[in-house]
Amino acid sequence: MSISEDAIRLRKMIEHAIEDHHITHAELDTIHSLATADGHIDRHEQALLDQLHQMIEDKSVKLFG
Numbered sequence: 001m002s003i004s005e006d007a008i009r010l011r012k013m014i015e016h017a018i019e020d021h022h023i024t025h026a027e028l029d030t031i032h033s034l035a036t037a038d039g040h041i042d043r044h045e046q047a048l049l050d051q052l053h054q055m056i057e058d059k060s061v062k063l064f065g
Contacts (some may be wrong), residue, residue: 003044006035013034014048019060023064
């Protein structure tokens with residue numbers, strides 16, 4: 001199974017948040033919108049979302065206003 005174009009864009013946005021060690025609520029909303037844009041979250045997208053949410057939870061990526 002190939003990785004979708006949306007999953008690639010999603011990965012880039014998440015990698016940017018990881019590099020910065022922070023993400024805004026607006027960026028997180030954009031990430032969620034991108035993941036659900038086609039009406040389906042594929043397994044690659046879900047893995048990326050899970051990774052980001054775990055990093056927010058353990059505070060290695062901080063969520064800001």
